[in-house]
Amino acid sequence: xxxxxxxxxxxxxxxxxxxxxxxxxxxxxxxxxxxxxxxxxxxxxxxxxxxxxxxxxxxxxxxxxxxxxxxxxxxxxxxxxxxxxxxxxxxxxxxxxxxxxxxxxxxxxxxxxxxxxxxxxxxx
Amino acid sequence: xxxxxxxxxxxxxxxxxxxxxxxxxxxxxxxxxxxxxxxxxxxxxxxxxxxxxxxxxxxxxxxxxxxxxxxxxxxxxxxxxxxxxxxxxxxxxxxxxxxxxxxxxxxxxxxxxxxxxxxxxxxx
Numbered sequence: 001x002x003x004x005x006x007x008x009x010x011x012x013x014x015x016x017x018x019x020x021x022x023x024x025x026x027x028x029x030x031x032x033x034x035x036x037x038x039x040x041x042x043x044x045x046x047x048x049x050x051x052x053x054x055x056x057x058x059x060x061x062x063x064x065x066x067x068x069x070x071x072x073x074x075x076x077x078x079x080x081x082x083x084x085x086x087x088x089x090x091x092x093x094x095x096x097x098x099x100x101x102x103x104x105x106x107x108x109x110x111x112x113x114x115x116x117x118x119x120x121x122x123x124x
Numbered sequence: 125x126x127x128x129x130x131x132x133x134x135x136x137x138x139x140x141x142x143x144x145x146x147x148x149x150x151x152x153x154x155x156x157x158x159x160x161x162x163x164x165x166x167x168x169x170x171x172x173x174x175x176x177x178x179x180x181x182x183x184x185x186x187x188x189x190x191x192x193x194x195x196x197x198x199x200x201x202x203x204x205x206x207x208x209x210x211x212x213x214x215x216x217x218x219x220x221x222x223x224x225x226x227x228x229x230x231x232x233x234x235x236x237x238x239x240x241x242x243x244x245x246x247x248x
Contacts, residue, residue, distance in 0.1 A: 010243045025149050025158055032156035034149055037212040049240070081234035082243060084226050088161040090234045102208050110205035110214045116173070119134045119206060
């Protein structure tokens with residue numbers, strides 16, 4: 001498929017990788033803050049579209065994962081965007097609880113800045 | 125390394141994958157808009173830190189890639205964030221030209237929404 005076709009088509013042809021996964025960037029629908037990064041397989045995408053709640057694929061547990069299943073921090077997906085190459089997704093989400101995406105209890109998984117060869121805590 | 129150690133250490137131990145790559149989310153420093161998604165190898169990370177300009181690794185061309193090398197759309201990296209697991213980077217960038225990250229000429233690579241089984245153009 002040529003670049004032009006990929007860029008203009010309205011027919012999705014998502015590119016899952018050799019393991020059947022596609023990267024998903026999760027950002028807050030209100031202020032665009034990047035909250036976390038994860039993966040979906042086709043099943044997780046289907047469940048997300050069917051329920052409106054973010055579903056992911058856990059590579060460590062090798063299983064479907066409803067975000068917030070244990071923590072209660074579920075995310076309503078307000079928009080699911082696709083990139084130019086159709087090999088990355090961007091989920092705009094609204095939290096249904098406190099809105100802490102990270103397993104450390106923080107709002108975002110990106111709470112440290114890499115400065116030279118040091119990690120500097122940006123918040124929390 | 126335990127989760128706790130990973131979460132609190134100030135010593136970076138970035139996890140590059142089996143191909144020596146780490147995913148990089150690129151967002152606009154002013155409004156947090158996610159502009160693109162790419163990869164870095166250690167060399168690209170070094171070059172980014174040394175120059176302050178976003179360098180990436182092109183998986184298709186199998187080579188280091190200074191973002192904007194041909195398009196002129198270079199990005200100054202104002203902050204480089206690391207996620208809780210140290211296996212994803214988030215680069216906050218300021219464009220030095222028009223600020224169109226996508227090879228299609230758009231500001232962001234995420235310009236289409238996946239609605240059911242249709243791609244809807246969100247802008248452009």
